[in-house]
Amino acid sequence: MxxxxxxxxxxxxxxxxxxxxxxxxxxxxxxxxxxxxxxxxxxxxxxxxxxxxxxxxxxxxxxxxxxxxxxxxxxxxxxxxxxxxxxxxxxxxxxxxxxIEGPPVPLGADGRLEKPVLRRFGLSEEDVGVALRQEGLDDATQARLFMLEPNGRISILKKS
The missing domain is CATH 1.20.1270 (Substrate Binding Domain Of Dnak; Chain:A; Domain 2)
Structure with missing residues (x-):
């Protein structure tokens, strides 16, 4: 066969x-x-x-x-x-x-989001809210830095 x-x-x-x-x-x-x-x-x-x-x-x-x-x-x-x-x-x-992968992109710092940057990357404040909740944070004022990573994930560094 x-x-x-x-x-x-x-x-x-x-x-x-x-x-x-x-x-x-x-x-x-x-x-x-x-x-x-x-x-x-x-x-x-x-x-x-x-x-x-x-x-x-x-x-x-x-x-x-x-x-x-x-x-x-x-x-x-x-x-x-x-x-x-x-x-x-x-x-x-x-x-x-x-x-190949693109750089990480700062989305905001010290609890403040850069809305033009969010719009440029097609992200909403709710997208950031999801990332905040995943980090156990209640609101943006508890964050020191917001980053859009090359894999599309939003990472958040907490304030000390």
Whole structure:
């Protein structure tokens, strides 16, 4: 039995072949995620989101037969390799981290929020309120510094 019999060919995939592709792609995707490291889904920086969306889109096309199976698997592995390389560069060089992930952004200090900065990044005061409550704070006056981190999280440093 040839691989084409099991997995089909582009634009000619039976239900059974699509199920075989689903199993292959599931385990292949899991293997790539394990090889690329926990960072792919842990921090969710812009780099991580872009790679995850592209990899998912790529693998879905292979699943349904909209793209050649083997070439798509190789292309997805190459994408994960690029992600791994970019993540390592960012971890070793602060300058590369700023280019790849972006810098942290001050949102306010000493209990005062910079509303134009919030608007520029599409954040509401309620978004900051959620972060305050997660830190066990009742209101903004208890905070020394508000930062929008490269992964999109709002971090808050408490006043002493």
């Amino acid at each position: 040839a691989l084409e019999d099991i997995f089909g060919i582009k634009d000619h995939v039976s239900v059974a072949q699509e199920c075989a592709r689903a199993g292959l792609i599931f385990f292949y995707g899991l293997l790539l995620m394990r090889l690329s490291g926990r960072r792919t889904f842990a921090k969710w920086s812009a780099l991580d989101v872009a790679v995850s969306v592209i990899a998912g889109s790529n693998l879905s096309r292979a699943l349904t037969g909209g793209a050649p199976l083997w070439g798509t698997l190789v292309a997805t592995a190459a994408l994960m390799g690029l992600h791994w390389t970019a993540a390592r560069l960012a971890s070793k060089s602060p300058g590369m981290a700023r280019i």
